[in-house]
Amino acid sequence: MVGVVWPGWTAFPDFTNPTIQGWWTSEIQKYFKDQVELDGMWTDMNEIASFCGGSCPVAPGTPWTYNWSTVNWDTFDAQICQANSCGADMASTLDAPPFNPLTNGNELYTKTLDMNATTSLGQYYHVKAFYGHMENIATHTALLQNRPHDRPFIVTRATFIGSGRYAFHWTGDNQALWDGPPGGLAASIQGVQASNLWGIHMVGSDIGGFLGPDTTEELIVRWYQLGGYYTFMRNHRGLDGPGQEPYKFSPKAQTSFKEAISRRYRMLPYIFGALLDGALSGTPALTHPSVIFSNDPAAYAETPTLMMGSDLLVIPVVIEGSKTATGIVPTGVWYAMDESTVDSNIVSAYLAPAVRIFHQQGTTSNMSFPCDTYDSIPSLQRAGSIVPLHNYAGMLVEHSKASGYRLVAAMDQDYLATGHLRLDTNDNPLNDTNTYVYRFTADGSMDGGSLAVILESAVDIPNPTTTFPELFNGSTIVLQFPDINAQQTNGAERSPTGRIVTAVKNLKAFVTVYDPHTQSSSEVAVSVVGGKQGTGVGGKYVFRLPTSVSIIGFGSLSWSADVTYLDLAEDSMSKADMWKHIAFYVIGGAALLLIALATVVGVLYSRLVRLKRGGGDDSVQYEDNRYSTSQSSPLNGGGGKRKSGEGDWY
16 A cells, blocks of 8 residues: 655555565665665654555656645645545445544544555554554564664654564654643653553653744753653654754753753663663653552652652653742652762862752642753652762763763661662673673661672673773762751751751771672772761762772772761651750740849848848848747747747748
């Protein structure tokens, strides 16, 4: 069957037919040899989509003369489709069924092929839903045959159950809108979350919008801020727009674009690990908070919040003109994602304090964060996790890798954190035999502790120094602790551990490296970048490993320091409550001091009065007529005279 797509007259192979595989592979191989050596393929319009509905009875070799750069969709059907007798058999119950499930006025063959087209499995009507899936399988096989040692890179629009095994996905023809059908910035979040639930983990939407009105600077800036967290990221616009390349916007916008892309490049170890986890275990790489925090009722609310893996929470701005990012934050302790970068000459960026978001059990689920148009959107790291990053972003992935790794440990209230870094040998197929996992376990407070690194692999690594050369050389360890008042707590600032750090001194660290092949270990001193003195840079330590350190089989980082704490109430009192307690004790102490001063002044004044009267024998005048006015006080040893029948002295 012949339809119309971007190349012009287009024939659609029957990918349900096993014999088509050889032809498809040879066609791709010809393109590799005669045209360009491809790194991947983009299988578009494979629902099947055709600009002319039904079948177009044109002879093979008919030239295509229409100019797409000046396409007018209002006249296209008459000029091309009707002029070439494209259409379907309206007497067919497949093309025009008695009950049409479409509610938009279209027929089943509109913008696709004739439902009566023949395939090896029957009529096209019965296979349309998985035609794109079959094409992706054939393309995946063809790319493997052309490049057996490279994993195929295929981006597809049409998917079916199981497509994630063969291809990646973008969410299709969206629009340059903040929200609304057929999809804008806000709707893209649901799109990538849904694809992950279907097992397609590498997915994203067209940043800036593919169709519709011209994108605005504010919209595309916010879209880049979110799109940096898609597992598949691209800016893509149709022919009907003016173009939305980053250089066409203001310098402030370009800076925001660069920050979003640089952050993504630094996050590649974590993103790659989330994708590998998805490929090997089915765990979503991008999902709604309720999938990760299924026991938290507050996590099920409708929200633009996006979970990347199990440890990062992203809250984008999806409302035009808004300077606030609002979304669900599940109950618990969260850390603002460490945004510091480092190279051999810059270390001051590490001194920024750790910021905690303490979301108390039972409080409302939504939280808001100030976020100006050109600022980074909030990205929160779950307490108890260790996230692997690169030290800084390079122009190429290889440059980012060369910067070394940065392990960001966010300690929970029990002073524990775990995480992992997945790596692979780039061999095919992707499975347990060519992927390796470094597992991290941190245990300790600001007083001291250790972060252990263990290499796990399904097979013995013949030469790990070759497989992972200098993996941790020059890498950075960032430790963030909960002993500090949280920046936000949904209404009150709190310390999740019931204490805060007031001073840190004598911070030291060293690395113990164990080589499983030589069965030897050694200790290497580690430089302290942040947290050496003072307040502990806001509950954060930063260590830089020397370039001579390479953790191969097992290693550990140990640290110690002299830390001064201020204990708060056992129930982790809020900052406001803490000041109330302080005010109570200060005011109470002042009142007691005033009372004591008043007593002393009264006694001194009384003595002064008696001295002026000449009463040196301390005699006391009594108003009670039972006693003589000259009677001495029994309290002063005056004998205690009394009248007969009167009571004793008290």
